[in-house]
Each structure stands twice: as structure tokens, then as C-alpha cells.
Amino acid sequence: xxxxxxxxxxxxxxxxxxxxxxxxxxxxxxxxxxxxxxxxxxxxxxxxxxxxxxxxxxxxxxxxxxxxxxxxxxxxxxxxxxxxxxxxxxxxxxxxxxxxxxxxxxxxxxxxxxxxxxxxxxxxxxxxxxxxxxxxxxxxxxxxxxxxxxxxxxxxxxxxxxxxxxxxxxxxxxxxxxxxxxxxxxxxxxxxxxxxxxxxxxxxxxxxxxxxxxxxxxxxxxxxxxxxxxxxxxxxxxxxxxxxxxxxxxxxxxxxxxxxxxxxxxxxxxxxxxxxxxxxxxxxxxxxxxxxxxxxxxxxxxxxxxxxxxxxxxxx
Amino acid sequence: xxxxxxxxxxxxxxxxxxxxxxxxxxxxxxxxxxxxxxxxxxxxxxxxxxxxxxxxxxxxxxxxxxxxxxxxxxxxxxxxxxxxxxxxxxxxxxxxxxxxxxxxxxxxxxxxxxxxxxxxxxxxxxxxxxxxxxxxxxxxxxxxxxxxxxxxxxxxxxxxxxxxxxxxxxxxxxxxxxxxxxxxxxxxxxxxxxxxxxxxxxxxxxxxxxxxxxxxxxxxxxxxxxxxxxxxxxxxxxxxxxxxxxxxxxxxxxxxxxxxxxxxxxxxxxxxxxxxxxxxxxxxxxxxxxxxxxxxxxxxxxxxxxxxxxxxxxxxxxxxxxxxxxxxxxxxxxxxxxxxxxxxxxxxxxxxxxxxxxxxxxxxxxxxxxxxxxxxxxxxxxxxxxxxxxxxxxxxxxxxxxxxxxxxxxxxxxxxxxxxxxxxxxxxxxxxxxxxxxxxxxxxxxxxxxxxxxxxxxxxxxxxxxxxxxxxxxxxxxxxxxxxxxxxxxxxxxxxxxxxxxxxxxxxxxxxxxxxxxxxxxxxxxxxxxxxxxxxxxxxxxxxxxxxxxxxxxxxxx
Ligand SMILES: Nc1ncnc2c1ncn2[C@@H]1O[C@H](COP(=O)(O)OP(=O)(O)OP(=O)(O)O)[C@@H](O)[C@H]1O
Ligand SMILES: [Mg+2]
Numbered sequence: 001x002x003x004x005x006x007x008x009x010x011x012x013x014x015x016x017x018x019x020x021x022x023x024x025x026x027x028x029x030x031x032x033x034x035x036x037x038x039x040x041x042x043x044x045x046x047x048x049x050x051x052x053x054x055x056x057x058x059x060x061x062x063x064x065x066x067x068x069x070x071x072x073x074x075x076x077x078x079x080x081x082x083x084x085x086x087x088x089x090x091x092x093x094x095x096x097x098x099x100x101x102x103x104x105x106x107x108x109x110x111x112x113x114x115x116x117x118x119x120x121x122x123x124x125x126x127x128x129x130x131x132x133x134x135x136x137x138x139x140x141x142x143x144x145x146x147x148x149x150x151x152x153x154x155x156x157x158x159x160x161x162x163x164x165x166x167x168x169x170x171x172x173x174x175x176x177x178x179x180x181x182x183x184x185x186x187x188x189x190x191x192x193x194x195x196x197x198x199x200x201x202x203x204x205x206x207x208x209x210x211x212x213x214x215x216x217x218x219x220x221x222x223x224x225x226x227x228x229x230x231x232x233x234x235x236x237x238x239x240x241x242x243x244x245x246x247x248x249x250x251x252x253x254x255x256x257x258x259x260x261x262x263x264x265x266x267x268x269x270x271x272x273x274x275x276x277x278x279x280x281x282x283x284x285x286x287x288x289x290x291x292x293x294x295x296x297x298x299x300x301x302x303x304x305x306x307x308x309x310x311x312x313x314x315x316x
Numbered sequence: 317x318x319x320x321x322x323x324x325x326x327x328x329x330x331x332x333x334x335x336x337x338x339x340x341x342x343x344x345x346x347x348x349x350x351x352x353x354x355x356x357x358x359x360x361x362x363x364x365x366x367x368x369x370x371x372x373x374x375x376x377x378x379x380x381x382x383x384x385x386x387x388x389x390x391x392x393x394x395x396x397x398x399x400x401x402x403x404x405x406x407x408x409x410x411x412x413x414x415x416x417x418x419x420x421x422x423x424x425x426x427x428x429x430x431x432x433x434x435x436x437x438x439x440x441x442x443x444x445x446x447x448x449x450x451x452x453x454x455x456x457x458x459x460x461x462x463x464x465x466x467x468x469x470x471x472x473x474x475x476x477x478x479x480x481x482x483x484x485x486x487x488x489x490x491x492x493x494x495x496x497x498x499x500x501x502x503x504x505x506x507x508x509x510x511x512x513x514x515x516x517x518x519x520x521x522x523x524x525x526x527x528x529x530x531x532x533x534x535x536x537x538x539x540x541x542x543x544x545x546x547x548x549x550x551x552x553x554x555x556x557x558x559x560x561x562x563x564x565x566x567x568x569x570x571x572x573x574x575x576x577x578x579x580x581x582x583x584x585x586x587x588x589x590x591x592x593x594x595x596x597x598x599x600x601x602x603x604x605x606x607x608x609x610x611x612x613x614x615x616x617x618x619x620x621x622x623x624x625x626x627x628x629x630x631x632x633x634x635x636x637x638x639x640x641x642x643x644x645x646x647x648x649x650x651x652x653x654x655x656x657x658x659x660x661x662x663x664x665x666x667x668x669x670x671x672x673x674x675x676x677x678x679x680x681x682x683x684x685x686x687x688x689x690x691x692x693x694x695x696x697x698x699x700x701x702x703x704x705x706x707x708x709x710x711x712x713x714x715x716x717x718x719x720x721x722x723x724x725x726x727x728x729x730x731x732x733x734x735x736x737x738x739x740x741x742x743x744x745x746x747x748x749x750x751x752x753x754x755x756x757x758x759x760x761x762x763x764x765x766x767x768x769x770x771x772x773x774x775x776x777x778x779x780x781x782x783x784x785x786x787x788x789x790x791x792x793x794x795x796x797x798x799x800x801x802x803x804x805x806x807x808x809x810x811x812x813x814x815x816x817x818x819x820x821x822x823x824x825x826x827x828x829x830x831x832x833x834x835x836x837x838x839x840x841x842x843x844x845x846x847x848x849x850x851x852x853x854x855x856x857x858x859x860x861x862x863x864x865x866x867x868x869x870x871x872x873x874x
Binding site for chain 1: 606607615620628629630632633636641644645709710712713714716870
């Protein structure tokens with residue numbers, strides 16, 4: 001948000017993808033995408049399952065070589081300078097890949113040492129991260145004894161050991177309870193303050209809306225939208241959403257009453273989207289004696305569902 | 317200093333103190349009387365005690381010949397020190413109670429309260445309660461007692477000194493409290509540690525104080541009070557006693573100058589302690605949730621033992637990680653068991669023919685060569701083939717970190733060599749003991765074993781890279797079956813190539829058994845040829861390993 005004070009040109013591009021493509025055999029997982037990420041920005045990759053988010057992230061940390069196209073991180077190309085990139089990138093992968101042979105703290109220390117950090121410093125950093133992620137009490141336990149959320153926290157902590165400039169978080173909050181989710185959010189906010197560039201993939205729209213400066217929506221390996229959360233909501237959805245039980249007869253009336261509204265049917269639910277504020281529906285609801293309804297602010301989830309078009313049909 | 321703030325903060329502290337002690341807050345009613353009656357009671361009891369003492373001082377001299385009146389000043393001047401001791405103990409106990417509580421009231425964060433106010437409030441709040449009760453009791457008792465016998469001035473001074481003493485200990489308690497909060501933030505392992513620490517120091521202080529009092533009483537049963545005064549005098553270098561010293565100099569020894577000095581010193585000491593408490597509070601008075609730390613700039617690591625051997629920090633990391641992991645993985649046990657089995661197999665048959673020791677016969681040579689060469693070869697072959705694949709899912713870490721092909725090959729190869737060498741030392745020692753070979757035979761055997769170790773390690777590591785299989789479920793595979801076979805054949809061929817020259821050594825013996833004569837060759841010529849073959853193979857495969865590792869690190873698709 002503070003970025004507004006900078007003009008586009010003075011911003012420092014830290015990640016740049018052009019025509020980035022990844023094929024698995026005939027299947028195209030990432031299909032010629034172009035995007036840029038600026039230093040200190042937090043960008044959210046949203047998309048349905050199998051959209052290609054993890055594949056994109058994996059290419060960023062040089063885990064998967066792109067089939068074609070270019071991808072550069074901090075000025076280095078993933079094809080040529082993978083070691084330089086790995087030095088500045090921190091990764092919290094989607095899957096749990098902690099080493100069961102080692103204890104909690106050893107998992108951190110062993111990994112940190114792979115970055116050329118001496119044992120003494122690795123231990124110090126590991127303890128700092130354990131303190132932040134509230135895992136001190138589990139320090140010397142086997143990772144097998146950790147619950148799901150503790151494992152996620154440990155994986156997050158591990159990603160910070162090499163003091164990364166770019167942090168790749170692949171669904172960092174999936175399967176976490178609200179409390180732990182807030183701990184992770186707090187971590188992300190603090191890291192943003194420290195000017196760490198963050199790439200975040202998530203299925204939680206509220207999370208993306210709160211944390212991300214910019215959202216990239218992907219589906220079938222293609223970028224279908226890229227913008228600030230607020231702008232996307234305004235552009236695609238408007239301001240207010242009215243939700244009511246499906247009633248065929250009401251549709252023409254709604255169309256007539258609210259000329260600028262859009263009506264969509266999702267299963268047994270009807271949604272009316274309008275750029276107008278809250279009060280606009282009042283007299284209509286009153287007039288037609290509608291009891292069962294919700295009026296809420298439009299959110300990113302509406303944008304997401306509209307753009308990825310899952311289970312929706314629009315009524316013209 | 318805004319006194320209103322201090323007053324409000326004291327109220328907050330008192331209430332939270334009650335909550336901490338577990339007093340039911342819903343039942344608790346904050347009314348003046350219920351909050352202050354204990355102090356009133358203390359004063360009443362004090363007055364009664366004073367009257368009683370006065371009464372006693374009237375009758376005792378006649379009854380038992382003890383003149384309370386003349387002892388009184390000695391009692392008075394030690395009172396501040398006694399208050400100091402008791403309220404220190406009280407403060408310690410109070411801190412003990414609180415040590416389990418992590419959170420502090422974080423008012424200074426969001427209210428316009430200065431640290432001076434916060435500290436003062438906290439100090440006063442911990443005087444309230446039992447310490448204040450004791451001071452009030454003692455003051456009212458001595459004041460009443462002194463009303464009619466000319467000791468009033470001393471009694472007033474003593475009362476003031478007692479308040480000062482209580483204040484002093486309270487500051488001390490505050491300092492301990494802050495340090496405790498600090499240690500909770502700093503000791504990462506567990507908050508419980510600092511609680512133990514406080515308990516330990518508290519107990520220690522308690523016993524020391526108790527012991528001092530006990531000793532004093534024992535050694536001077538006759539004249540306790542005078543002794544106490546004397547002890548106080550002899551401990552003049554302890555600032556906590558200066559209050560009592562001021563009193564005794566003014567009123568007992570009558571040296572006003574010294575009295576004034578100790579008074580000023582006391583004030584200075586209390587102020588200094590208070591300033592320290594404020595400073596500590598300012599620095600780390602609040603429980604600070606740990607923040608995420610990310611350092612920028614370049615990092616230069618320190619080098620350890622492996623570093624001195626020429627390994628980079630990353631290589632050393634891989635080596636020490638693997639050594640640690642080896643001891644914890646069941647599926648690697650066969651790697652270590654197989655060589656031992658081979659070792660046993662190789663010297664089993666030789667037991668029957670120990671008399672052949674040292675003689676150059678086939679019966680002797682075969683088991684001798686086997687014990688030196690077989691275990692180490694198998695170790696090299698198996699470890700080299702498995703050492704990449706045994707990473708399993710943890711290979712991700714190697715992909716995600718800036719490990720170069722050179723780092724990876726160097727450390728993995730070194731590990732294979734390390735374990736091979738250990739096996740060689742063990743089997744070699746056993747072989748040398750059993751077979752008692754000549755020095756030449758021993759050196760040939762050892763050198764050939766080393767050649768095999770180096771070359772087979774390089775060859776099997778190559779197959780280990782090519783055939784690496786990271787699947788861990790249902791059981792770790794480590795290397796694909798086909799590559800395991802390839803590895804076996806390649807290692808067998810390599811071993812043959814290296815050992816071929818030594819056949820020239822065995823040939824005369826073999827032919828000799830058939831009665832033929834063959835000129836014997838200097839064994840070290842054969843060894844030299846072996847060495848050339850071995851180093852060529854090792855060099856070529858080491859280079860191949862670097863190339864394959866480069867590819868391997870590029871496409872991590874697991
Ligand atoms: N190694 C592979 N071989 C073949 N196909 C793959 C491979 N890895 C991923 N895919 C396919 O590529 C597509 C994109 O996968 P990806 O994991 O990037 O999706 P995603 O957006 O992260 O999904 P999710 O939200 O489930 O994590 C999927 O259809 C997946 O089946
Ligand atoms: Mg994914």
C-alpha cells in the first residue's frame with residue numbers, strides 16, 4: 001500500500017517471468033505466464049486445485065526447470081544461476097518434508113548448515129525462530145511427535161534460516177486453526193516490514209485480501225487476472241452482495257429494479273451484485289417481503305468464483 | 317512524576333496481585349475498609365504491644381533485674397535491618413508466586429505513563445501487604461513505648477528508617493522481578509527455567525539469612541541485642557545496613573557526623589537502586605514477544621574440524637548430517653552388516669590351517685586376500701550406491717539449498733571413503749593378527765585394499781547418482797534395482813582390473829603347486845601398475861560424478 005508513493009519505474013523488480021512454461025509430457029501445467037514482482041511486495045497466487053501454483057513456485061526456487069520461457073529472481077536466471085538464487089530464497093513448501101531422522105531443532109540446524117552457516121550460528125538462528133513460532137517446548141522432540149500445525153510452523157521457521165530476500169510460501173496456512181493462522185499472518189506482516197518479498201499461494205481468500213498487496217489469479221496454468229485486491233473486487237463484483245433463496249420469478253423484477261446489478265445463481269442460492277452501497281436493497285426486500293437474505297460487502301472470494309467460473313451460471 | 321498515575325497504577329498492581337494469589341475476583345469487593353483494615357489491626361496490635369512493653373519496663377527491673385529501658389535503643393537501631401531481612405524474605409516468596417506468570421501488565425505501552433511512575437508504583441505496591449503491616453506494627457509499638465521515657469526522637473527516626481528499609485527491599489524485589497522477566501524473554505528453551513532459577517536464589521538467600529541469625533543467637537545467647545548492634549557495626553560495608561548504622565551512630569555512640577554520613581549514604585544508595593530499577597524496567601521490563609529476525613548483509617561462517625581438513629562449510633554440513641543420520645536409520649544396517657559377514661566368512665576356513673601362517677600357499681593366500689579386500693570392497697560398493705538415494709524425501713533440502721555439484725560429490729565420496737577406511741582398519745587388524753603376514757604382504761594387501769576402496773567408491777557413487785530412488789514408502793528403496801545390478805557388475809570389473817597385476821604375484825605360487833617354475837616379480841611393480849589403473853578409474857569416475865551431479869541438481873523432479 002505504501003508503494004503508491006513510488007512510481008512504477010523506480011520500483012525494483014525482483015522476480016520477472018516471461019513466457020514461463022512447464023510441461024509434464026503433453027500436459028501443460030504452467031502455460032506461458034508473464035508477471036513481475038517488486039521488492040518488498042507481497043503477492044498472492046490464487047487458483048483452484050491443479051491450477052499450477054505449486055509448479056510456478058517450484059520453478060522459482062529452481063526445483064523444477066522451466067520447459068521454456070524465462071524466469072529470473074534477484075537478477076539471476078533460474079536456468080543458469082540456481083545456486084545464487086537458492087541463497088536468497090526461502091521456501092516453505094506445500095508438502096511436509098521434514099526429516100524424521102532428526103529432532104525439531106536438528107531439522108533447522110541441518111538445513112541452515114546447508115547454506116554454509118556454521119553450527120553455532122545455525123543453533124542461534126534456529127532457537128530464535130523456534131521462539132517466534134512458539135515451538136521452544138518441542139525443541140528436542142522428534143518431528144514425528146509434532147501435530148500438523150506445528151509441522152507447518154516448523155517448515156515456515158525453516159524457510160527463514162538463510163535470511164531470505166524472497167520468501168516462497170506455498171499454502172502456509174492450510175489445515176491450521178485460527179490461532180496458529182494468526183501467528184503465521186503476524187510472521188508475514190513482520191517480514192513485510194523487513195522488506196522481504198513474499199510470494200504466497202493460498203486457498204483462503206480472506207487471507208489473500210488481508211495480507212497481499214497484489215493478487216495473481218491463475219487457472220489452467222494461465223494468469224487470468226493480476227491486480228490489487230480492492231481494485232479487483234471493485235472491477236468484477238462491485239460493492240454490495242445480496243444473497244437470497246432461489247426464486248425464478250424474482251429475477252426479472254431484480255433486473256428491472258436494479259439496472260446496474262448482476263444476478264447469478266449458485267445451486268439454491270441467488271446472488272445479486274451491485275456497485276451501490278448497502279442501503280440500496282432495503283425497499284426492495286421490504287416490498288417483496290423477503291425474509292431469508294444476507295447483505296454483505298463484496299469480497300475477493302466473489303471475484304475468484306467469478307473468474308474461475310466454478311459452479312456458477314450467470315443470468316442475463 | 318505524576319502522583320495520580322502512580323496511585324492508579326498501585327491500585328492496578330494490588331488487584332492483579334490478588335488475582336494472582338487466586339482470590340476469587342467476583343467475590344472481592346473493593347472498599348476502603350476491607351482493603352485497609354489489616355493495617356489498622358497492625359497498628360492496634362502495635363499500640364497494645366507498646367503499652368505492654370511500657371508496663372513490663374515498669375515492673376521487670378524490680379522483678380528480675382533486667383532494665384528494658386536501657387536495652388531499648390539497641391533494639392531500635394537494629395529494627396531497620398530486621399525489617400530489611402524479613403521483607404526480603406517476603407518479597408522473595410511473593411516473586412516465587414508470580415514467577416509462573418509470563419505476562420505483565422503492559423500499560424506503559426499505551427498509556428502516558430513514565431517508567432519512573434511505573435517503577436515507583438510497582439515498588440510501593442510490593443510494600444503494601446505484610447511488609448507494611450510489620451513496619452506499622454513495629455513503629456506504633458516503639459512510638460507508644462517511647463512516649464514517656466525520652467526515647468521519642470529515636471523512635472521516630474527508627475520508624476522512618478524502617479519505612480526506608482521496606483522501600484529499599486521493595487526496590488530490590490523490583491529489580492529481581494525485572495531481571496526475571498528479562499530472563500524469560502531471553503531463555504528460549506522454556507519459561508520454566510527462570511522460575512527454577514528464582515526459586516534457587518530465593519531458597520539460598522533464605523538459608524543464608526536464617527543461618528546468620530541462628531549463628532548470632534547461638535554464639536551470644538547472653539547479650540543478643542548488643543551483639544546484633546555490634547554485628548551491624550562490623551558489617552558497615554554492606555549498604556543495606558547503613559540505615560541501622562545511621563541510627564546507632566546518632567543515638568548510641570553519639571557521633572552525629574558519622575550518623576549524618578550514613579543517612580546520606582543510605583539516601584544515595586536507595587536512589588541509586590531506584591534508578592537502576594527504572595533503567596532495568598526501561599530496558600526489559602515488559603515481556604516482549606519475540607520478533608522475527610532476518611539479517612541482511614554477507615555472512616562469513618566459522619570453520620570447524622572438517623573445515624580445517626579442506627572441506628567447505630556446506631560440505632562439512634552434509635558429512636556431519638549423514639554421519640548423524642546413519643546412526644538412526646534401520647535400513648542402512650545391512651550396509652554395515654554385510655562387510656562384517658564377509659569378514660567372518662573369509663577367516664572361517666583359515667582356522668583349520670593356522671600352521672600355514674606366513675607361508676606362500678594358496679590355502680593361505682586366498683583367505684588372507686579376502687579378509688583384506690572383500691569387506692572394504694563391499695562397503696565401498698554398497699555405501700556408494702546407497703548414499704545418494706538414502707536421502708529419501710530429505711533430498712528436497714539439498715535441492716532447495718545452494719549446494720554445488722562439487723560440494724555434493726566431495727562430501728558423499730568422502731563419507732564412503734571414511735566408512736571404508738574404518739572397516740579396513742578393523743578387518744586389517746584382525747587379518748594381521750590371524751595371518752601374521754610378512755611386512756611386504758601386509759603392505760601390498762593394504763595398498764590394494766585402498767585402491768579398491770577409492771575406485772569402487774567413485775564407480776558406485778556414479779551408479780548411485782544415476783539410479784537414485786527417493787521413494788520411502790513402504791520402505792526406502794535408495795537405488796533402482798537395475799542400477800544396483802549395473803553397479804555390481806561395474807564394481808566387479810573394476811576390482812578385477814585393479815587386482816589383475818597382482819595375479820602375477822600369485823602365478824608363481826600357483827604354478828609352483830603344479831611343479832612349474834616361474835620367475836618371481838617384485839611385488840611393488842605390480843602394486844604400481846594397480847595404482848595407475850585405480851587412479852585412472854577413480855579420476856574418470858570422479859569427473860563423471862561431478863557432471864552427473866550437476867544434472868542431478870538441475871532437475872530436481874522427485
Ligand atoms: N510431476 C508431475 N507430473 C505430472 N503432472 C504433474 C506433476 N506435478 C504436477 N502435475 C500436474 O500439474 C498441475 C498443476 O499442479 P500444481 O501442483 O502446480 O497445482 P496447484 O495449483 O499447486 O494445486 P493445489 O491447489 O492442489 O496445490 C496439476 O494438474 C498436476 O496434476
Ligand atoms: Mg499447490
